[in-house]
Amino acid sequence: MEDYILPFWIYLAVLTVIVAGALKKVLACHVSATPTLVAWLGATVLVERLWTFCLPAILLVTVVLAVAFYLCCRSSSSPAIMLSAQGKAVFITGCDSGFGKAAAKCLDALGFEVFATVLDLSGEGARELQRTCSGHLTIFQVDITQPQQVQQALLDTKAKLGLRGLWGLVNNAGVCVNFGDAELSLMSNYRGCMEVNFFGTLSVTKSFLPLLRQAKGRIVTISSPAGDQPFPCLAAYGASKAALNLFINTLRHELDRWGVRVSIILPSSYKTGQSSNHTYWEQQYKNLLQNVPPALLEEYGEDYMNETKELFQSHARQATEDFSPVINAIVQALLSPQPQVRYYAGPGIGFMYFINSYCPFSIRDRFLQKLFVKKELLPRALRKQAGFDISLNNNNNNNNNEEKLMQ
Ligand SMILES: *[C@@H]1O[C@H](CO)[C@@H](O)[C@H](O)[C@H]1NC(C)=O
Numbered sequence: 001m002e003d004y005i006l007p008f009w010i011y012l013a014v015l016t017v018i019v020a021g022a023l024k025k026v027l028a029c030h031v032s033a034t035p036t037l038v039a040w041l042g043a044t045v046l047v048e049r050l051w052t053f054c055l056p057a058i059l060l061v062t063v064v065l066a067v068a069f070y071l072c073c074r075s076s077s078s079p080a081i082m083l084s085a086q087g088k089a090v091f092i093t094g095c096d097s098g099f100g101k102a103a104a105k106c107l108d109a110l111g112f113e114v115f116a117t118v119l120d121l122s123g124e125g126a127r128e129l130q131r132t133c134s135g136h137l138t139i140f141q142v143d144i145t146q147p148q149q150v151q152q153a154l155l156d157t158k159a160k161l162g163l164r165g166l167w168g169l170v171n172n173a174g175v176c177v178n179f180g181d182a183e184l185s186l187m188s189n190y191r192g193c194m195e196v197n198f199f200g201t202l203s204v205t206k207s208f209l210p211l212l213r214q215a216k217g218r219i220v221t222i223s224s225p226a227g228d229q230p231f232p233c234l235a236a237y238g239a240s241k242a243a244l245n246l247f248i249n250t251l252r253h254e255l256d257r258w259g260v261r262v263s264i265i266l267p268s269s270y271k272t273g274q275s276s277n278h279t280y281w282e283q284q285y286k287n288l289l290q291n292v293p294p295a296l297l298e299e300y301g302e303d304y305m306n307e308t309k310e311l312f313q314s315h316a317r318q319a320t321e322d323f324s325p326v327i328n329a330i331v332q333a334l335l336s337p338q339p340q341v342r343y344y345a346g347p348g349i350g351f352m353y354f355i356n357s358y359c360p361f362s363i364r365d366r367f368l369q370k371l372f373v374k375k376e377l378l379p380r381a382l383r384k385q386a387g388f389d390i391s392l393n394n395n396n397n398n399n400n401n402e403e404k405l406m407q
């Protein structure tokens, strides 16, 4: 019996994958699930039959495939065959702080000619870049939501490049202006996120595309898992990143024939921009309290909103400070001969996407709730209702008792 323990576990694993795949298919297409289900069940039975007859052959094929895959991964991620940065120009947005500033420094050190945009030319970030980087780095002050500033940056870049094209565009600039229930978020929060994350990035990308096509270059966009998965309390930010993802994904196949490669980077949670700026979030919270309609404030309760804000701030304080996974992904996307479509950068992100891809919606939702903000308070109106229900139940119980007594 003991001889069969290993094959049994392998068998169980294969079966689990197949059954999970079938479940996923069924859950994904509510309407025409029956043919898919039948096909998957057929495949399951077939695998089971094959299993008993040719176990050694299957094991051998599995091992050979695994080894081939491993060798393939090793050679494609090997730094030896990276392209050279010499003579290549890269334009990066949002370099005041966070990923942008770190990437600008790193790309400059690798030998790229870097054009870095900042919001504030006299700010700490811009001064640090000027101090620490080579003479091949140029800083522009650009608010990407202002089309004339983007056009000016394009003219200035062209003036520097002469007849050369642009090898890389790193779309990094982005904001998260609010955190809270979708119903409590202001229209200005939704528009603020869209304005920068979607329309701003769109405007920069469209403007620089002729230069990128000329060089058969790369577009690297920093997005967020919040654009793929419904994180609670991040509706405004997530929706803007979802729009951005769709735009970039569409570009990917349209630009393929031009030789421009397009990648998206999906970082886990990092301390960037204002994410861990206590003053900033207190200000945003005050602004929200002042502008949310009184009836909503009454129904949700200020204590509920305060808890959300506190939970978010404590989550932001625990975020990762070492940006290297994201910066490495940017470099890979710019210099690998075969850049990936997506780079998952940071601790836990692969697992998060695994849950999101293979589990039913109920488990995915619960996972995101547990992972992100563990709210304890209910909105005020629901607490009242719960209290009311409890007292109703008590009354019912009393009635039942009375009835019994009467019988
Ligand atoms: C934090 O936010 C406040 C208010 O928006 C801002 O004045 C301040 O410069 C920010 N601090 C940093 C370090 O960015």
Ligand SMILES: *[C@@H]1O[C@H](CO)[C@@H](O)[C@H](O)[C@H]1NC(C)=O
Residues within 6 Å of the ligand: 302, 303, 306, 307, 310
């Ligand atoms: C908000 O929540 C924090 C932490 O739970 C608490 O210390 C603080 O007193 C609360 N503030 C208000 C105004 O309720």
